Each structure stands twice: as C-alpha cells, then as structure tokens.
Amino acid sequence: MPAHSLPSLSTQITSDLCIKCNICASACPVAAAADRFPGPKAVGPQAQRFRHPRLPSPDKSLDYCSGCGVCSLVCPHGVQIAEMNAIARAEIFKRDGLPLRNWALGRSELLGKVGSLFWPLSNVPFKIKPLRVVIEKVMGIDARARFPDFSRGTFRAWFKRSAAAKRTMGARKVAYFHGCASNYYEPRIAQAAIEVFERNQIKVALPEQNCCGLPMQSNGDFESARVYARNNIRKLARWVREGYDIVGASTSCTLAIKHEYHAVLGIDDPALELVATNTYDIFEYLAMLDDEGLLNTRFVKRAETVVYHAPCQQRTHGFGRPAADFMRRFGFAVIESKADCCGVAGTYGLKKEKYDIAVAVGQPLFQQIADENPNRVVCDSETCRWWIEAHTGKKAVHPIEVMAEAYRGRRQ
Amino acid sequence: MKLSTEILILGGGATGLGAAWDAALRGFKTVLLEKGDLAHGTSGRYHGLLHSGGRYVLRDPQSARECAAENALLRRLMPSCIEDTGGLFVTAPADPADYADQFFAACKTCAVPVIETSPAEALQREPLLNPKITRAFRVEDASCDSFDALHLLARAVRAANGEVMLRHRVTQIIRSGNRIVGVTGENLVTGESFTIYADIVLNCAGAWAGRIAAMAGCEVKVTPGKGLMIAMNSRLVNTVINRCKPPSDGDIIVPVGTVSVIGTTDTAVPNPDKYAIEDWEVELLMAEGEQIIPSFRQHRALRAWAGVRPLYEDTKKEEQKDSRLMSRAHALLDHESRDGVAGMLSMVGGKFTTFRRMAQLLVDTACAKLGAERKCLTKDTLIDSPDAKLHTVSKRLASLESNKWHVASSTAQPPSHQIICECELVTRAQIESHLRESGSPILNDLRRDLRLGMGPCQAGFCAYRAVGIIHETLQLAPPISNSQLLQFLQERWKGERPVMWGHSLRSLEFDLHIYRNLLGVDTLPVEREIEVYPTEQTS
Ligand SMILES: Cc1cc2nc3c(=O)[nH]c(=O)nc-3n(C[C@H](O)[C@H](O)[C@H](O)COP(=O)(O)OP(=O)(O)OC[C@H]3O[C@@H](n4cnc5c(N)ncnc54)[C@H](O)[C@@H]3O)c2cc1C
Ligand code: SF4
Ligand code: SF4
Numbered sequence: 001m002p003a004h005s006l007p008s009l010s011t012q013i014t015s016d017l018c019i020k021c022n023i024c025a026s027a028c029p030v031a032a033a034a035d036r037f038p039g040p041k042a043v044g045p046q047a048q049r050f051r052h053p054r055l056p057s058p059d060k061s062l063d064y065c066s067g068c069g070v071c072s073l074v075c076p077h078g079v080q081i082a083e084m085n086a087i088a089r090a091e092i093f094k095r096d097g098l099p100l101r102n103w104a105l106g107r108s109e110l111l112g113k114v115g116s117l118f119w120p121l122s123n124v125p126f127k128i129k130p131l132r133v134v135i136e137k138v139m140g141i142d143a144r145a146r147f148p149d150f151s152r153g154t155f156r157a158w159f160k161r162s163a164a165a166k167r168t169m170g171a172r173k174v175a176y177f178h179g180c181a182s183n184y185y186e187p188r189i190a191q192a193a194i195e196v197f198e199r200n201q202i203k204v205a206l207p208e209q210n211c212c213g214l215p216m217q218s219n220g221d222f223e224s225a226r227v228y229a230r231n232n233i234r235k236l237a238r239w240v241r242e243g244y245d246i247v248g249a250s251t252s253c254t255l256a257i258k259h260e261y262h263a264v265l266g267i268d269d270p271a272l273e274l275v276a277t278n279t280y281d282i283f284e285y286l287a288m289l290d291d292e293g294l295l296n297t298r299f300v301k302r303a304e305t306v307v308y309h310a311p312c313q314q315r316t317h318g319f320g321r322p323a324a325d326f327m328r329r330f331g332f333a334v335i336e337s338k339a340d341c342c343g344v345a346g347t348y349g350l351k352k353e354k355y356d357i358a359v360a361v362g363q364p365l366f367q368q369i370a371d372e373n374p375n376r377v378v379c380d381s382e383t384c385r386w387w388i389e390a391h392t393g394k395k396a397v398h399p400i401e402v403m404a405e406a407y408r409g410r411r412q
Numbered sequence: 413m414k415l416s417t418e419i420l421i422l423g424g425g426a427t428g429l430g431a432a433w434d435a436a437l438r439g440f441k442t443v444l445l446e447k448g449d450l451a452h453g454t455s456g457r458y459h460g461l462l463h464s465g466g467r468y469v470l471r472d473p474q475s476a477r478e479c480a481a482e483n484a485l486l487r488r489l490m491p492s493c494i495e496d497t498g499g500l501f502v503t504a505p506a507d508p509a510d511y512a513d514q515f516f517a518a519c520k521t522c523a524v525p526v527i528e529t530s531p532a533e534a535l536q537r538e539p540l541l542n543p544k545i546t547r548a549f550r551v552e553d554a555s556c557d558s559f560d561a562l563h564l565l566a567r568a569v570r571a572a573n574g575e576v577m578l579r580h581r582v583t584q585i586i587r588s589g590n591r592i593v594g595v596t597g598e599n600l601v602t603g604e605s606f607t608i609y610a611d612i613v614l615n616c617a618g619a620w621a622g623r624i625a626a627m628a629g630c631e632v633k634v635t636p637g638k639g640l641m642i643a644m645n646s647r648l649v650n651t652v653i654n655r656c657k658p659p660s661d662g663d664i665i666v667p668v669g670t671v672s673v674i675g676t677t678d679t680a681v682p683n684p685d686k687y688a689i690e691d692w693e694v695e696l697l698m699a700e701g702e703q704i705i706p707s708f709r710q711h712r713a714l715r716a717w718a719g720v721r722p723l724y725e726d727t728k729k730e731e732q733k734d735s736r737l738m739s740r741a742h743a744l745l746d747h748e749s750r751d752g753v754a755g756m757l758s759m760v761g762g763k764f765t766t767f768r769r770m771a772q773l774l775v776d777t778a779c780a781k782l783g784a785e786r787k788c789l790t791k792d793t794l795i796d797s798p799d800a801k802l803h804t805v806s807k808r809l810a811s812l813e814s815n816k817w818h819v820a821s822s823t824a825q826p827p828s829h830q831i832i833c834e835c836e837l838v839t840r841a842q843i844e845s846h847l848r849e850s851g852s853p854i855l856n857d858l859r860r861d862l863r864l865g866m867g868p869c870q871a872g873f874c875a876y877r878a879v880g881i882i883h884e885t886l887q888l889a890p891p892i893s894n895s896q897l898l899q900f901l902q903e904r905w906k907g908e909r910p911v912m913w914g915h916s917l918r919s920l921e922f923d924l925h926i927y928r929n930l931l932g933v934d935t936l937p938v939e940r941e942i943e944v945y946p947t948e949q950t951s
Contacts, residue, residue: 019869019872046837050670052650058809
C-alpha cells in the first residue's frame, strides 16, 4: 500500500506561512456562529507570534475553537491552524489546571469500561433530568446534550466469540482499530467492518489497543493523551512489523494516529512513523483496494435516498469521499451535505457555554436534512451521528454498515 | 522663532535623549532638537539587544563592565520596554574551541554574570538551536524596544521641564569668535526657521555628528558604518543567542517583540542617509543564521534593514586631554581643548545599552564647562511609572483579550476595539489616541510608535485602514492622505526587497494585488509637497 508521510515542519512554525488572506476566517463555522470567537486567523497564526513557550498564552477566547479542522483544510498555504490552536489550549490548561469537565469528557475509555460493567443500569443516569441539571451546574456539561447508550456487550467480547471473524484467511492482513465508540456503544459498526473484510478475504486481527486519546487531546489534556498515544504506538507497531495494515472505521481515531499524534501531541519517533504511515481510514483502504482492482464489487443494488455528511475529521484525511461514490454504486441517491461541520466536534457541543454555538453551527446541516427528508443519514463519525440524530430525529449510520448491507443485499 | 536655553542638545537618539533627561533632572534649562521623529536615526534601527556585557569581555573589558552595570540598572528604571529574554553564548562547530574558556574567565573578571550550562539544557530551552553546539553559557542579555524606550525618555525629559522639539533640523551653528552660542535651522513641518541660543551645545547626532561638527568649523572624522539586520517573522528563539567567538558578522540573534533579528555586519559607507543593501550581506547573515539554527533558511525572513554606526577616527589624538573619561567604545570630544572652539561637546559612538552612562559623562563635563557642579540624578530616577513591569511578548494579546471579554457577545463591537494592524494587534483606539497626541499624518510615525505594519503582512492590510483613520481624524485633503499611503508602502516594500523569496515573496505578491489591482494606488492623485518631511534613510 502507498504510505503517506509525516510533515517535517513543526506545527507552530507553519504560522510563518500565513499571508493573512482570510480564507480560513471566512470558512470557520464557529466564527460565523459565535461573536466571541475571533476566528482562525486571529487565534491561530496571528496569536501564535505573541505566544511564549515558557509563559502562559493569555487568549482564553481560543477555547471557543471547536477543533473541527476546517481552517487547516481550506488554508491554501499550509498553516496548521486547528493543530496550533489545540496546542495553545493545552498550554492554557497546563497552567490553569484542567476543568473537571474536560477531564471527564476526555475519558471515553474509562467511561466505556464502567458503563459496560454496569449495563444496563449505566444508561439510566444520563437520562435523569434533575441529575443532568446538577451535572450541568457542577461540571458545565449541557443538560440538553444527549449521550449515547452503552451497548449490551463490547465489540471485543463479540470478536472473541465470533467464528466469522476468525475464519477469513486471505493474504492481506488488517489489524482493526475499533476505538471506544465501536467497542462500548456501537459494536454493530465494527461488526459491519469485519463483515466487509471477510467479503474481501482479508484476514483480521484485533490488536490490544487503547482509546486513541483524541478526546483527551481536544479537551486539552495532552499529558494523558500522550500516554494513550504511546501505548497505541507500541501495541500497533508490532502488528505493522508483521505485515498488517492498521484500519479503523472511526475516522477521528485513525486521523489521530495518522496526523495528530505527531502534529498536535508532538510525538516524534520512528515507531510512530511506522504506525502512522500504515494506518488507514476504512474507506481510504477500500478505495485503494478498488483502485487496484482488488475489491469485491458484487454489490446487490438497491434504491435509497440518503444524506451523506462527510464529517470534518474525515475531510482532514484528504482522500476525497469514496463512501459517497460507493453508495452511488450500490444504487443509492446520495445527497452530499453542504455543511462543513455538524457543530458538535467531538465533545465541544456538549459543553454548556458552547452548546448553543454548536447547534447554530449544525443548523444548515439539520435544515438540509429536514428539507431532503431521507430515511437515513450517513456519516463516518460517531459523535456527529449522535448529534445529528439528536437534532434531526433521523437515524444516522456509518457508511460501512451500508456497504455490509450492499454485500448482503438487505437492510439490517 | 527665537529662544535661548542653558543646554542645547542636537539629536534625538538614545544619547541625545539620555543627555536631555540628565540635564533637565539637574535643573538646567534644556532643549533637544531632532530633525525627524523620535528614534529616527540609528537608535530606531538598532539590533535591540540590551547587552549583558558578554560580547565585550575579551576585546573591551571596560565596555563589558559598563554594559553589565547599565543592563541591571535599566531593567529597574524602564522595565516596560525591556524583555528579560536572558542570553546564551554557544560554541557552534565552526567556532574556535579555546574561546569558551577565555570567555568564561573574562566574564568573571569583568563582573559580567555568567553560568555555564550544558548544550542539552540550552537545547531544551531553545529547541531550534544547532544540536551540534559544544558549550553553552547563560548571561543576562535582554531585548529592548528602542521606540518605547525613547518615548519614555522623551516623556521623562518633558516631565523634568525639558523641551523635545521634533522635526527641527539644525542647518547652521552660530559662532561668536571662538565660542559657539547657538544654532539655526528649519522647522520641517511649518517651513519656518528658528534660532536657539545656548550656553553650551551637546552634539549627539550619532553618525551625523561629523556634519554638525563641520558646521561649527571643527573637523571630526566620522565614517558611517552600515550594519545590516534581518528580521525573521517569528521568534525562532526566545533567548538572545550569541556565538561564543570573537565578535564578527551575523553572530547574534535577538528575539525582540514578535520577531527575531539576526545581525549585524559592519561596512563603511560614504553617506549615512544613502546606502544599498547588498545581496552578499543578506546571504552572509542567512548563512551565519544556519550556524545557530540549522533550519534558519526554512523560516520566513520578513525584511532587511540597516543602521549606521559612527566610526570615529581619532585624527587629533595627541590633543585629547582627558582620555580617562573615554572608553574605547565611545568618544567624548571637547572642542575647546581639541579645536579651540568653546561651547560645544560631541559624543560619538557608544552603545544603546550604555546611553545613560554616556549622558552622565557628557553632562558632567558640560557642568564643569558651565562652572555649575550639579549632581547626576539619573541613577536613582525612574523613567517608567513605579508600577511598570518588564515587557512580555504576549502583552498585546492579553490587553486585547481583556477588551474583548467586556464586549461579551454583542455583534456590534465598539469601533475603538477594531484591530487595524492584525499582525501587531494595533487597535483603532491606539491609533486615534496617538493621532490626537502627535497630530502627525505620517504613517511611519505610527509604525515607530505602535509597531503598525511591522508584522508578517508588512502593512498589506493595515496601511489602507490606518490612512483612512488618519484622513478622517486629521481632516486632510485627499491627495495628502494618498501620498502618505504611498510613501509608507514604498518604504515597507523597500525593506522586503532584499529578502524577497519563498514565503515573503508570496505574501508580497498578494499585497501588491491588493494595492495595485484592487485599490489602484498607482492612479491616486497625490500631493508632492509632502516630501518636505524627511523620509526614511533610503536603502
Ligand atoms: C547595526 C547596529 C546595531 C546595533 N545594535 C546595538 C545593540 O544591539 N545594542 C546596543 O546597545 N547598541 C547597538 N548599536 C549601537 C546603538 O544603536 C547606538 O549606539 C545608539 O543607538 C546611538 O544613538 P545616538 O543617539 O548616538 O544616535 P542616533 O540614534 O543615530 O541619533 C542621532 C540623531 O541625530 C539626528 N540628527 C542628525 N543630524 C541632525 C540635524 N542636523 N538636526 C537635528 N537632528 C539631527 C538624527 O536624526 C538622529 O535621530 C547598534 C548600532 C548599529 C549601527
Ligand atoms: S487561510 Fe491560511 S494563509 Fe489565509 S489567513 Fe488563514 S491561515 Fe493565513
Ligand atoms: S478548527 Fe474549526 S472552529 Fe477552530 S478555528 Fe478552525 S475552523 Fe474554526
């Protein structure tokens, strides 16, 4: 497989590349929705020149950046704005202390472990209104924000039980990175991925792994995120050395490994280089197989209209939107979302002071979905799907589920 | 206009303002004349380093001692324009290995505070440093914004009842027999001429001091020495980095404000107002930069400029009576004993860092000449307000932030909080208050005083905004405002030309499109008269 490479310039130094053209400022969905956010150019390359590595950055307004990455994507000059913001924010928390809320929202793996242990009771607290009001007061997690349900069993437990997962013995080998969401909340997505690999004679292994660390990173807790990242690098490198490709369906997890470990967390070691350059988002991987004529394309065609929202993290990967093309090949009418971001940006929209901003950011997407009125919405990122479901009442699925259906010839 | 004073100072650089402050504090009636704005000369174009003394420990121990003492003193007297960056002397692979030990020993002898640290620690502090450095020493270097410093000084002079007259060019020196009694010149704003009589004239005209002396009929041979500097777009280092080797070209990088500046060179030029920036000089600095920071060329160079040192040639050495008063770095010339012309002293050369001491020496001598012994007070008088703190790079970002939070979430931002210069974070309120104070339509004055237009886009976005505010506030005729804009842009572009490659070239292309193609500046009606204001030194 062709490997991608890590950038050589350090993130902060890319502020040198800014020519102040304002393209990022006009694309940032948060700046358009929130007056108190000065926008990517201002909090990114502009403020960067006023930051001192040994002194705290004074610009707290930076925290309104959702980290959606739209700015970095549109900047024609290669300024890593979103990454720069994440680093500066972490510095502020390092000095001021991490709010309890940010600590908690970063701990998706811990939450998942506890949640599945106490299933189904664990699903109750998030639905008790008065409790949520208390949580909002104490922690600043908006009482209106909806949390997903823990699943009955984890994906890892299913994988160990499942014969299907083990019988495929192709020459191509994938070590599957499921992420927290698929393991604790939506095993069906990882199961669909396994099914698709199986249909393509790809041998799948389930490596030991941790949360990718992105929730901690975007909540400003770099130290913990680095611990997770280093664990993952160590655990995954083994598999890469044995000829496995690392593939995941959670597009933000794979992005973290491919890009953010280096560009944001500043990890710089040969093992990361090895892992990062051999990690793929699942649709990036399938599209490559397809290009090489190696993909099983015996899809059962079926007509359905869906709205496809390529989440911001998926866009940052920079491999186009193969999921949309595939769905068209399944016979679908695919309406692509016009919005750059649904608003939630991981855990951003769950925060009290940001909830309304996140809803405002998502409004164009919600409106488009309401206008098109599809049966289902398709989206690669878990937090986006949950947010879209909460704000449109539509079912939102991962494109890999749709692909598994296309092989199977029926909806689940 | 005619007036008379006790002490008349020529030149509004660090030396002149320091002398005016000192003289005024001693209770002399004091007037200072400067042909341009504050910091118009070398003081506004220097490297920005408040020397620890380390650089001079081997070559000029007296300068080293003076720098160390003044550095410590100035941090207390005018903290708001000084950033405590600290300094490092590092031995790069190309540097003579035996210098480091000599350097360390000499620092001790000269009372220059120094601590040897490990290359690893130096690298941890400054990650972009050359990993191949073999020795590293920490010293007390600091960076000092001369625009801020001179403003503070001018304010202090005025507070002590001295007068600072800007845009007053001296054209003649009035002699009565063998005694200088005053000067005449031209007010460059009004075109009026002026005459000022004085008991004693202090010539602090820096690289122009030879010309002033010539007006008095004294020969002072001052050869202007051009020193080139290149500002890099960001703070590649947050500590002053010196090469640990005998002083030479391009051996210091100073983080000052939002940029880092590499310098300098030293080339004799015939005219302090006119010199070119040569490709080889730029190349030399970039190459030396790579010795300190291997990735130097990958970073964005913002602009190149030069300052001129007065290289004083002592043509009448044998006649100088009191050479004890002089360190090798600056020369105090008593024209009475030297040339037989009474009533004038000249101070040539020296360093920004030691301006206070030089001023003390000069005014002490003036006191003696005037037969009025008065004690120097500058050592114990704050130039800053008592609650002032040392400068930090994030200061502007912090003050902007505090403004912003008051605005809360209302869409209509009060216009005074609008950011006009986005690179250096200059607000509309700052510009308006500056205009009310100075009344000057010159964009370059805003640049010197507020740093407007000094950041990465080099006025690409702020010049047209600022000129609009000037136009509105000062109620100018359109051609005058247009001329101001054009003059400013030309000056900015001139500084960009020598480093026009890569990132800077891309940015400049964009700015050119804004001004030429979008705003059509080439077709604006302009007012040539405006040229009466002295322009920047052309390069
Ligand atoms: C390239 C370079 C880098 C340097 N770096 C450092 C450094 O890092 N640290 C340090 O301590 N020192 C440094 N120096 C030295 C320092 O800059 C100077 O010693 C100091 O600024 C000199 O100040 P001054 O007041 O004597 O001269 P200037 O600042 O040049 O002032 C002289 C003034 O006289 C005015 N004038 C001239 N003719 C007339 C006239 N006819 N009528 C009225 N006014 C007139 C001029 O406009 C000018 O403003 C550097 C010098 C150079 C050249
Ligand atoms: S898009 Fe890039 S170059 Fe343009 S203003 Fe934003 S950061 Fe700067
Ligand atoms: S990451 Fe998103 S919210 Fe943050 S500045 Fe960039 S575009 Fe705006």
